[in-house]
Amino acid sequence: xxxxxxxxPTLSVQEGDNSIINCAYSNSAxxxxxxxxxxxxxxxxxxxxxxxxxxKRQGQRVTVxxxxxxxxxxxxxxxxxxxxxAVYFCADANNAGxxxxxxxxxxxxxxx
Amino acid sequence: xAGVMQNPRHxxxxxxxxxxxxxxxxxxxxxxxxxxxxxxxxxxxMVYLQKENIIDESGMPKERFSAEFPxxxxxxxxxxxxxxxxxxxxxxxxxxxxxxGARDGLFFGSGTQLSVL
Numbered sequence: 214x215x216x217x218x219x220x221x222p223t224l225s226v227q228e229g230d231n232s233i234i235n236c237a238y239s240n241s242a243x244x245x246x247x248x249x250x251x252x253x254x255x256x257x258x259x260x261x262x263x264x265x266x267x268x269k270r271q272g273q274r275v276t277v278x279x280x281x282x283x284x285x286x287x288x289x290x291x292x293x294x295x296x297x298x299a300v301y302f303c304a305d306a307n308n309a310g311x312x313x314x315x316x317x318x319x320x321x322x323x324x325x
Numbered sequence: 326x327a328g329v330m331q332n333p334r335h336x337x338x339x340x341x342x343x344x345x346x347x348x349x350x351x352x353x354x355x356x357x358x359x360x361x362x363x364x365x366x367x368x369x370x371m372v373y374l375q376k377e378n379i380i381d382e383s384g385m386p387k388e389r390f391s392a393e394f395p396x397x398x399x400x401x402x403x404x405x406x407x408x409x410x411x412x413x414x415x416x417x418x419x420x421x422x423x424x425x426g427a428r429d430g431l432f433f434g435s436g437t438q439l440s441v442l
Contacts (some may be wrong), residue, residue, distance in 0.1 A: 245428045256329075257368065257418050275426035302367055310428045312358065315367040318426040 218256065220249060232290040234319045236303035238270045245306035247289045250278060252299045259287070267282075290321075298323045327352065329419050329434035330399075335410060335441045338407045346402040346437045350419030356380075357400040358418040358431055359392055374400060376421065404439075412441045 219240040226232045238246070249257035263270045263277045263286075269279050278287040286303050300320050306312040330349040350357050356375055360368040370384040374394040385392065389407075394400040404411055418431035430441050 248428060249433075256435045259430055259432060262430055286437045306427045309381075310374050312370040312384070314370065315360075315430055318365075318368045 222317070223269045223320045223322065225324060226293050228293060228295060228323050228325050230293055232288075232293045232297070232321060232323075234290075234301050234303075234321065235286045236286040236288075236316055238284050238286060238303075238305050240305065241281075243305040245310070246277070246279060246286050248275075249302045249304065249315075250297075250299045251302065251318070257302060269311075293315075293323050295323050295325060297321060329354075329417055330344050331417050331434035331437050334435065335438045335440070338406055339442050344403075344404040344411070344439055344441075346409050346415050346417075346439070347399045348402070348419075348434060349399040349408075349419030350417075351421075351432055352432060354419035354421050354432075356420045356422040356429075357394050358420070359402050360398075360416045360418065362414045362416060362436075365412055371402075373408070374423065407439075407441045409441045412439055414438050419437075 247262040248260040250260050251257045261272045261275050261277050263279050268279050274291045274325045290297055300318045302315050302318045304315045306313055310325055329351055336344055358373050359371040361371055362368045372385045372392045372393060373381040376394055377396050383427050389405045391403045409434050414436045416433050416436045418433045420429040
């Protein structure tokens with residue numbers, strides 16, 4: 214089965230609000246995590262990554278939080294914009310680091 | 326600095342034909358990954374290659390599918406005798422190979438949409 218999964222398949226937020234997308238992983242040995250954004254008809258776009266020796270990492274308008282105790286990952290998007298509408302995937306690297314394992318995705322819909 | 330280039334963008338094949346999907350990694354990247362995606366689903370790992378070597382093909386079907394990454398030229402994902410169930414988006418990703426495989430982060434191309442009639 215998948216080592217990474219998501220709680221909500223669809224998230225609808227108002228423009229300007231903050232968005233939080235959650236992800237659970239099952240492999241306690243996973244030590245590298247990435248969030249991707251995928252727009253319709255396009256390939257996944259790297260957003261932000263985090264290694265297991267950190268619990269928080271910030272980028273431009275995005276923050277990733279990692280809770281290793283409960284094996285939970287979240288992506289926070291500040292001041293969500295219409296251009297943020299997409300499907301968001303979390304992924305983790307397996308023990309050998311040979312691949313990323315993707316979750317099923319959360320669709321973010323931003324209402325104007 | 327061009328990103329990961331995949332071609333063709335769309336490929337239509339009839340059942341029984343062969344499909345060849347090409348991927349040129351980002352400049353300076355020596356590791357290539359192929360993933361497959363069905364509509365409304367996540368990406369499924371197929372194969373991980375370095376130049377002239379298959380490192381991990383645990384996600385590749387045992388029959389009809391093959392991949393290569395020659396010393397010169399793009400990586401090729403080849404599907405022989407295609408069936409309708411092969412219809413999907415196939416994404417290639419590359420990484421610089423500075424650390425172990427995917428831990429450098431994967432950068433994806435725009436994909437090839439394969440449609441089997």
